[in-house]
Amino acid sequence: MRSMIASTPGYIDLHVHSNCSDGALSPAALVEEAKRLELSTIAIADHDSIVAVDQAAHCAVLRGIELMPAVELSVQYGILKDVHLLGYGVDHTDADFRSTLNAFRQHRERRNEEMLAMINQRLIHEGRMTIALDEVLSHAGDAIGRPHIARALLERGYAKSVEDSFRRYLTPCNVPKNYWPMEEAIPEIRRLGGVSVLAHPTSISQDMAELWRIITELHHLGLDGIEVFNNQAQADEMEFLRRRAEEAGLLLTGGSDYHGIEAGQEMGRGRGGIRFSARLLAPLRERLAQRRLR
Structure with a gap:
């Protein structure tokens, strides 16, 4: 090469x-x-x-x-x-x-979709509107990652910072890699x-x-x-x-x-x-x- x-x-x-x-x-x-x-x-x-x-x-x-x-x-x-x-x-x-790597990517996509579903259940419990997958995908170029979900949470005003997004939503709703x-x-x-x-x-x-x-x-x-x-x-x-x-x-x-x-x-x-x-x-x-x- x-x-x-x-x-x-x-x-x-x-x-x-x-x-x-x-x-x-x-x-x-x-x-x-x-x-x-x-x-x-x-x-x-x-x-x-x-x-x-x-x-x-x-x-x-x-x-x-x-x-x-x-x-x-x-x-x-x-x-x-x-x-x-x-x-x-x-x-x-x-x-x-x-x-x-493609196999890892497919698993990552499933993992992040599962996390988003869990986060949406948490948002429903809080009386908030859920976040669509397309909304998260708008921040991603190839496959979604947790920071892309964090950005969607920030744009909705559901978190004050990336760290707050992880503390309140992403870490509690984590799915193993x-x-x-x-x-x-x-x-x-x-x-x-x-x-x-x-x-x-x-x-x-x-x-x-x-x-x-x-x-x-x-x-x-x-x-x-x-x-x-x-x-x-x-x-x-x-x-x-x-x-x-x-x-x-x-x-x-x-x-x-x-x-x-x-x-x-x-x-x-x-x-x-x-x-x-x-x-x-x-x-x-x-x-x-x-x-x-x-």
Whole structure:
């Protein structure tokens, strides 16, 4: 597969979401936002979806933004559910991978429709008008996600914020997801010529000793790197992860996990306003080049 990655200076964001999964903006609009913010490289890492890669490619070329093919897989590791695994530089044209993702998409559609039905029952109990599926779909580009339902709740005035939507409706009406087993997800990313990176690690545990034990186990399974710089970790946690990752030979990446709907969140910036340096790209590209030679 021909790489969409080139060498340019500046700032980057290797973790943004489009409305092809649970983001608010279209793939092209994400590219336009990256251009406005003077980012040199972005990775649209949609949940179990690679549709946005093709949709954003032409706009990225026109705007001079480098687009790295990426995906974010929802993974289970032992008793840990909904661990997020990023795959960078994956062959998004692979037919088998597309077929597997399509099965996940079909389950996701059923899941979100079930959640919407439960939310509507809650709204009826509150004496409020229900929300039609088409109303939610108007916010989505490929398949609906929970943030799209949250946006519909916000537009109706049924919630004050995204967080309020989740607290009052989406979390109580949650339906379990389907997950990739970690033991299959990491090799699959490698098969696709990509590198695997654990997203926002502190979402797994904020006990640094326990978290590093888990990361070490995943490294033994073939994990390539960790998203050290992100929107969830505190400064001291990011410094701990940076130090330990460098000692272990793990790649370091950075991303905002931008969905375009969270208050105060900006593409290209993490907690405390930190920016993600393009210097993070060189080791990532080197690992991708090595993988393509095998």
